[in-house]
Amino acid sequence: MSEQISLQADVPTDLGGKRLDQVLAQLFPDYSRSRIKTWILDDKITVDGEIFNTPRTKLLGGEVLNVETTIEAPREYIAQDIKLDIVYEDDDILVINKPMGLVVHPGAGNPDGTVLNALLHYHPEIINVPRAGIVHRLDKDTTGLMVVAKTIPAQTHLVTALQKRENFTREYEALCNGTMTAGGMVEKPIGRHATQRTHMDVHEQGKPAITHYRVAEKFRAHTRLRLRLETGRTHQIRVHMAYLNHPLIGDQSYGGRPRPPKGATPELFELLRSFKRQALHAVKLSIAHPITGEMMTWQAPIPDDMVAMTLALREDTKANPDIDR
Template sequence: MSEQISLQAEVPTELGGKRLDQILAQMFPDFSRSRIKTWILDEKVTVNGEVLSTPREKLLGGEQISIETQIEAPREYEAQDIELNIVYEDEDILVINKPMGLVVHPGAGNPDGTVLNALLHHHPDIINVPRAGIVHRLDKDTTGLMVVAKTIQAQTHLVKALQKRDNFTREYEAICNGTMTAGGMVEKPIGRHATKRTHMAIHEMGKPAVTHYRVAEKFRAHTRLRLRLETGRTHQIRVHMAYLTHPLVGDQLYGGRPRPPRNATPELFSQLRDFKRQALHAVKLSLAHPITGEQMTWEAPIPEDMQILTQALREDTKANPDLVY
């Protein structure tokens, strides 16, 4: 299966003097620069009827552009009847509330049974969109909101908005170890850990990463946080909170082992011992619709396991008023 692309247009005079790839990126903003460059190199672009395969070639303005190509759909993934909690859907996008334990994209150790496989079943035409429309991810055991593009045009616009941090806001709720006194910002680059393949780490040669956080509620030896991402690096919140020496409760990779405070209530002790995932939930998603431009916002309720943990922390703090750390 593939999608046929047929585009014709005249180069505006104000774009005269620019490179072919730059001109096409401005003329056809529904497609990424890398895709357009590939079409040029693959000789899918004609200028005044002649094939032009040099992306850096400069045009004068007024030329007739024609692009005839197709986008091949990935064939290695299968559709699977996996339930999705869809909180919004239209012709261009859908927003899901991802549960704990569901991997977003197939990979090593998870060849299927993922959000991507579920999307192919729910909306078969999404096979024509790269990565089945997935533009950002959540870790397997992180819950909450994700937006998915149903068309190439929607995906291109969402990716651009995400990269430019333009009307694309993601907020999270988390519970971390230790009592934090105030909010702030972490601006530390993140890269692959030097020796642990599944870990990420603060690395001066890594990609820029910025996390904003504020204190939502303080307990005896833990803190409930509200966080906002400026960037979306793998494990970003988890790595940044560990860097601050406040790893997320339940985060086995980054030091979030159980840390019950002195004289902890039996309920809190049990909750901390049995909380087997990072206490992290994508609670709010706000963006400009990729086609209509309408500003849209969704919120996902805090999952039950985090609610129960929060209540246990409140009761423990109330039961030990003189032992606040």
């Protein structure tokens, strides 16, 4: 499958003196600069009927631009009938509530059985959108809200909003080890771990990463948090909380091993021992709709395993009012 693209525009006189790639980006904002540059280099752009294949060519103003190209869909991905929990849908976007255990995008060790494969089955036309419209990801065992673009214009606008950190807000609920006394912000760069290549780590050569957090509820030896991402690095919340010495409950990769407090109730002891994923849920998503500009917000209920853990932590705290407080 492929999508035929046919665009035409007159160059306004006030854009005279600007480069071809800059003019195209301004006249066709639904498409990314990298895609436009590829079109130019691949002889897909004509100016007054002549092929122009140099992005830096200056225009005078008044010219007629034409784009004639196709966007080829990736062939390596297959559609699979995997149930999606769809929270919202219109002609441009989908919002889903991702369950635990579902990988977002095929990769090493997960060639299929992912959100992407499910999207291709649910909405076959999405194969024409790069990465099947996926603009941000959640880890395999992190649950919660994701927005997916159904069209190229929607994807372009969502990616831009995410990169500019404008009108794209993601909030998370988490349960961490240790008692935190107050909220704050972690502003530490994140990059690939030096020796464990599947892990991330805080180090100065990494990419900028900012996580805001506040204490929602305190227990004897654990804390319930609300967090907001300002950036979106791989494993960001998990890495930043581990950096603060408060790894998430159940996060085997970043130090979240079971830590039952002294005198823990049997229910809490068993839950901590059997909790096999990081206690992290994307609870709230707010965006400006990529086409209409309308501000929209969705919330996803806390999953049962985190609800059960929270209740057990509360009961343990009540049962041990004078221990480890």
